[in-house]
Amino acid sequence: MTKLSFKTSIFLLLFSLIFVNTLYAQEKTDTKKQAENNPVVMIKHAPFAKKDCAACHTDKDGKSGKLIIDGAGLCFKCHDSYEKNDFIHGPVGAGACLLCHNPHESENPKLLNNKSINNLCTTCHADKNDMLNSGDEIHPPVADSCINCHDPHAEKHQFQLKADRQKDLCFMCHTDKKDRVTNSKNKHGAIEMGDKCLGCHDPHSSPSPKLLKAEDSKAICLTCHSASLPREEDGKMLMNMGEHLANNPNFHGPVIWGDCAACHDPHGSDNFRILKQPFPEKSAIKFTPDGYLCFKCHEPKKMTEKFTTEFTNFRNGKSNTHFLHVKTKRISCKTCHDYHASKDLPHHLRNESSFGSAKFSLRFIETPTGGSCNPICHTRRYYDRVDPVNVRSNKPLKKQ
Secondary structure (H helix, E strand, O other): OOOHHHHHHHHHHHHHHHHHHHHHHHHHHHHHHHHHHOOOOEEEHHHHHOOHHHHEEEOOOOOOOOOOOOOOHHHHHOOOOOOOOOOEEEEHHHOOOOHHHOEEOOOHHHOOOOOOOHHHOOOOOOOHHHHHHOEEEEEEHHHOHHHHHHHOOEOHHHHHEEOOOOOOOHHHOOHHHHHHHHHHHOOOOHHHHHOOOOEEEEOOEEEEHHHEOOOOOOHHHHHHOOOOOEEOOOOOOOOOOOHOOOOOOEEEEHOOOOOOOOEEOOOOOOOHHHEOOOOOOEEEEEOHHHHHHHHHOOOHHHHHEEEEEOOOEEEEEEEHHHHHHHHHOOOOOOHHHHOEOOOEEEOEEEEEEEEOOEEOOOOOHHHHHEEEEEEOOOOOOEEEOOOOOOOOOEEEEOOO
16 A cells, blocks of 8 residues: 555545534434424323322322222223223223323323324234234225224224124225115125125235135135025026036136126126126127127127128128127027036037027037037028028038
8 A cells, every 4th residue: 555545545534434423413413403393292191291190199299109099990080981882992891001001191192102003902913913014905994093993992893893893884984885785776695694794805904806805706706606596686596606617617708817806796786697787688689789798898899790800700701690690680698608607619608508488509510610500599500701601501602
């Protein structure tokens, strides 16, 4: 090391020390000014503020810590007792008011021992502390403050909740759901079964969206719909969907995604099968694009274009066979397609179907460029996208 570089090093070291000390002194000054400008306001318990030690202590000068009454009885000399409530919070029932409150003064509202309600609650409820730090989706009222839903002292509802835990408490915030559950024409039975809202949702947190108790809406739905259940509207028995999906592995897109709620509203709907948009209940109905939920995903031109080579493969040359069946003949999509799952036939076609009260098989046969079917509506008829056929004679049109 040269003499010049050594002097330079010494100079830089001294400069750094002076700079750091200056910053530290400035920080102390700023902190002091901030404290002076924003002094901590201590909230004092009324007897303590009045220096009335004898209100609580046997020694009027406060030199002895002995209380005139042990436990919560002392607090209830001034504060209302909670004995008439059905559900009393453990510390209150045990007379351990000081677990949460400071009896003299605190910088926190209500003389609390912690400025955060949730931190105070989790001093005992350690499992909820783990939940709050789990990385899961947290219910916003929970993240904000436990006392949004729970009374910290006592209530007439279990867990000191401010309303019935199964439904009424949820409706205090979710007013849109209350309206739907109450006023929908077609109601979801699960809303009134068992734990009601809590049958599907966790009120605190969940790794799944919408605070669901399972990984997705399909898993939740199948906890009930793996049995045949009566429909709310008229008592008609619904299919065992769990069994149907187990036996038909070719799932419709929303079922693949585990998203029953893509089509169904689990809280209630004015539409058939609590669907989010209209869908025909009957086998035949006049076609309107807004009458079919299907067009949330599918292109309406699949049905409305009489001639196309783009919007559907169910065509005879350019003649749109969907247009013929759905637009002209008014046959509902569900007559031919199963909107949940199918097994042997492509395009979610049904093996067995019905039209009115008649039951029948589509007897569909696919070919590389088309296919044919022979339901109860007509004799076997063919279609071919490349070599169109005469639907009356079933002979190629180019040979006519």
